[in-house]
Amino acid sequence: MNGIEFFKRLLGNPAPQATRPERILQAAAGTxxxxxxxxxxxxxxxxxxxxxxxxxxxxxxxxxxxxxxxxxxxxxxxxxxxxxxxxxxxxxxxxxxxxxxxxxxxxxxxxxxxxxxxxxxxxxxxxxxxxxxxxxxxxxxxxxxxxxxAGRLPARLQAAAAVTAAAAMEVRHEEPVSLYKDVSDTMSGMAA
Incomplete structure (x- = not known):
């Protein structure tokens, strides 16, 4: 990537279409x-x-x-x-x-x-x-x-899945940090 492309991406211009993976839509679960x-x-x-x-x-x-x-x-x-x-x-x-x-x-x-x-x-x-x-x-x-x-099949609800996945990632991110802090406090208490 040259310097101009770097600054365009940095300033919020989207990446070129060719480098983006195509999003494949699925029909509703249970179809x-x-x-x-x-x-x-x-x-x-x-x-x-x-x-x-x-x-x-x-x-x-x-x-x-x-x-x-x-x-x-x-x-x-x-x-x-x-x-x-x-x-x-x-x-x-x-x-x-x-x-x-x-x-x-x-x-x-x-x-x-x-x-x-x-x-x-x-x-x-x-x-x-x-x-x-x-x-x-x-x-x-x-x-x-x-x-x-083409509207011949109903789409799977991608938005709901994305929100659920984001919430799950936040929970997973917070739990190890607090667990680590608890273990760290326990370990430092044992050392003292």
Missing amino acids: RVLVVDDSPTIRAVLGKMLGQEGYAVQKAVDGESAIEAAHNEQPELIFLDIVLPGINGFAVLRALRHDPLTRHIPIVMISGNQQATEQFYVQRFGADDFIKKPFGLREVQQSVHQLVC
Whole structure:
């Protein structure tokens, strides 16, 4: 950092955008998510990622059970594989979008083959996002972030969490200081 940048930051000008980490918004804790994939590994890994983020995860192995679960459980978000046994993901997407009970649910399509044709159909039939396999936590978080920003999912209450965290930090900071003072007084009394 050169001298001018140092003084700008010192005087309160914000750091350049490129150096700031992007804040990822999460959906509300407990958001019901349906993961539809015929691969037990993808269901397990994606389910674990979403569960660790605080979401309630349900799973389906094929298109028929996905449609049934969407009707019965009314998830707030669906991760839907394109290649499924029986009814494929495109047909499931189309069926869910044409049904008044499920047309409002955000749907993120997932596939190991990111061809232009698939993306065209995903957009044409109304998917909210597309994630290519293999994917990591960052891609899943980014997809949820986009849905929260678009108003398709309710945001997690970040402000309340920040206030609670700040209060916890103050308590943790004060306790060791007073404990240290008590121990210090006791030790000096023993030495005398």
